[in-house]
Amino acid sequence: DTAVSQTPKYLVTQMGNDKSIKCEQNLGHDTMYWYKQDSKKFLKIMFSYNNKELIINETVPNRFSPKSPDKAHLNLHINSLELGDSAVYFCASSLSGGRGSSTDTQYFGPGTRLTVL
């Protein structure tokens, strides 16, 4: 009964490859997020979708492309992987009725540890 799930948990790949990380939430939430956590544990938002609509797009290289096929899924595709992309990527979701609510609790997935060699 995992609320927010991510696959895969670990991803090891070579520079230049293209990879995807999948995220699914079964909480019925309207808003989903992708965060990047670097080796120093700093957590930075990358993208946010509300009802399949992109609402936050931080300064992220356009090699990163989120895709939300429906409200329950937000996948992250990364082209031409670079060494600096190595990090833990977290998916999260929040209830966000309407255009979003800043008081909402965010529910995080377990993370995907990406290692680029």
Add this chain to the structure above:
Amino acid sequence: AQSVTQLGSHVSVSEGALVLLRCNYSSSVPPYLFWYVQYPNQGLQLLLKYTTGATLVKGINGFEAEFKKSETSFHLTKPSAHMSDAAEYFCAVSAAGGFKTIFGAGTRLFVKA
């Protein structure tokens, strides 16, 4: 613009001692404040949050935090540390009308037996 500063990247306490993790924020509008905890190899989970109303907020696992507007602080406390409290703690801020939550750099709590 909003920002969060967590004082101390590492805090070490003895089991049974008081836990105090410091968080100061900056916000041009009334803030909403959160504390999340991250156990090793896991995602973050909410400990507590302040939105409006009572400034002393109680959370899970015996933690509480007090919103002090005059000091722009939202420090996290627990009267008696337990070994299971060892984790990374993140303070975060957001505000009405926005969708972006800004996280602090995190404070790693160590609990000594």
